[in-house]
Amino acid sequence: MHSSEHSAHHPALAHHFQDLDQQKDATWLAMWVFLGTEIMFFGGLFLAYVIYRSSYPDAFAIASNALNVNMGLGNTFVLIISSFTMAMSVYSAQMAQTGRLVVFLILTLVLGCTFLSVKYFEYKDKFDSHLVPGRHFDFAHHHDPKTGAILEGAHGGSANTESTSHEAGHSEKARREIQIFFSLYFAMTGLHAFHMIIGAGLLIWLIVSSMKGRFSKEYNSPVELVGLYWHFVDIVWIFLFPLLYLIGRHHHG
């Protein structure tokens, strides 16, 4: 009852598996199951998004217009291209073309880091214009000529103190609703960026291992698995981008 001879002594085969095929099947299934977990993890945030967007549609549209759609769109393209280079890495790994594998992995890593840098500048911009939820949140600094009217007087005051000035009731309400949008924006894109960082770490690990020549025609599942993960993280962004950046754009041209 022992393993088929050809793969029985492969250095990458763990002792408790019969052969490389069984090991590969197991790791594949594990990655898919893990992605299932991930969907549920993001799912909680998406649910909150759906609920608050349907409760506060106007505030969400206004807030969404305060995001930098060009950066978001650019990042979307960056990620789509990185998915392509990742797919090419997997293909090269399967074909055992180590040189191309390393090149494509590095390209993917560079694209991933590009995404993260753009994200950094977006966050910094939001931070500078007081759009980070919390005590310093203040939407009035961000003055959109087309929508500013709704937010007249929405500035000032910390989240904890009830403003007593005239008209404050209405604008306080708008301010809170917009703040919820930004809470979700940061939670969702932050969690996504965290996944990107992990992905970048995995890519570095793959680059090092492939330079050491660990992968071959018969053993390349780490590349495939990281590929799956990377595509998943991209797909999450494909949902995040329109949901966060493009709400109510058509109202304002």
Add this chain to the structure above:
Amino acid sequence: MSAHVIESKPLVVEHKEEQENYLTAGYTLKSWFLTLDHKRIAILYLLSVTTMFFVGGIFASLMRLELMTPQSDLFEPDNFNKLFTMHGIVMVFFFIIPAVPGVLGNFLLPLMIGAKDVAFPRLNLLSWYVYIVGAAFTMFTIVSGGVDTGWTFYTPYSTSSSQTHVVPVVLGLFITGFSSILTGLNFMVTIHRMRAPGLSWFRLPLMVWSIYATSIIQILGTPVIAVTLMMAALEKVLRIGIFDPNLGGDPVLFQHLFWFYSHPAVYIMIVPGMGVINEVVTCFSRRSIFGYRAIAFANVGFVVFSFVVWGHHMIVAGQSVYSALIFSILSYLVGIFSAIKVFNWTATMYKGSISFDTPMLYVFGFQGLFLIGGLTGLFLAALGFDVHVHDTYFVVAHFHYVMVGGLVMAFLAGIHFWWPKMFGKKYPESIAKFAMILVFAGFNLTFFPQFILGYLGMPRRYASYPDEFQVLNVMSTAGGSVLGLGFLLIAAYMVWSLVFGKKAGMNPWKATGLEWEHTTSPPPTENFYETPIVNEDPYNYANRDFTKDFNKEVKLGA
């Protein structure tokens, strides 16, 4: 089902006595704390969940002491709030949820499916460490003053008002959640990919089906509570507004998300216990399981339905009457799957040759107590009745009947049943029976009066109560002491048996199953001396010749 008789080939092990086993494979601390052996990891879990059980038990005893008298005299109301919160958190997240999967699941799953280990041994060890880190956060919270929100962390109290250490404990649970997810993932892949030749899905012991169903719930449910707790922590620290009505958020959303996990979580708690019952009830009835497929698919039913009944915890929390109605109906449906199992176990015993060893006594205990717990669950799922008893001791009694009467009984059944396999030693049978009676009697004395108290209107989570409730409360405290003694006694003789217990031999219960018939007690590190081949259905007691002494039947030497 299969009529053909298969001779189970006796295992050939030379000099079984001196054979190295997983316990003798290394004595250093390092060999334990860096082990990749699923059986050693099971022992690590056994130690940790038992510790947590006694920590939780101390909180429970202090609460019962306080409730001896109508006034809040032993503890300030604020401290009482902390007591029941810490009790709930420790028991739910650090004992009940990991107990059966972590200990029995880890030990048995690879053995039952004829594998050398789980699919990912390193991940398995990591799960334990993650659990320990989560537990450390909780312990830190305890020593630094505790939390007072209730184990449910309802917002906005937890995020806006509570002055206690909500954030560290929430962080601890967030971390522990990943232990649960990783264990589920590992077990699920193991069941799919590591089964021995011939072990098709319908030949699996039902315990494996139970673990499989539990794993799916862990994988799909736990991430939701994780992200919910993350949002709650962000709310508390940064005031982001998601759950705070003052900031435009919706606190009921927290309840929805919380119960979306925590109702399925009650099946994470009970389903593995039900798995244990299958194995024990067949062995001590000497019969094949009645309705194998019905039980197997009832597990699938649990997975599906457990995710669509969460609203029964929120009947009076401001959801629409229509959703309350639908949740009520769905909750009734989930009762069907429990009923299928309970009826089938009863049918399994029918005309069986039943013996009354300790594990079987726990099965009897489970059957009766789980029945009461499950049926009162149905009471609670009835809208009108729930409005009356929601947040009273009736609910407390309900969930203790399922969690202690159900899961803890099943856990003890399993621990007694597999103890000889785990350590190669027998526990003292008559003391064990006595302890079982203590536990059973103590349990009922503790929690039955709580049904009455709740029905009469005593709310849960208060340190003081009107004088008229005192008699029932004193009964409950008295019962709690008996119950506590029972648990201590069990712990004592189990430890005693490790040193002084009689040698168990390979198959002291004359049970079927790979773990009993194909390997020694305790098993070697790689579980089997040769990979078993399975060519029969499980629980094939009809085709075993147990008139002879099974242990001698398995001859040493060829």
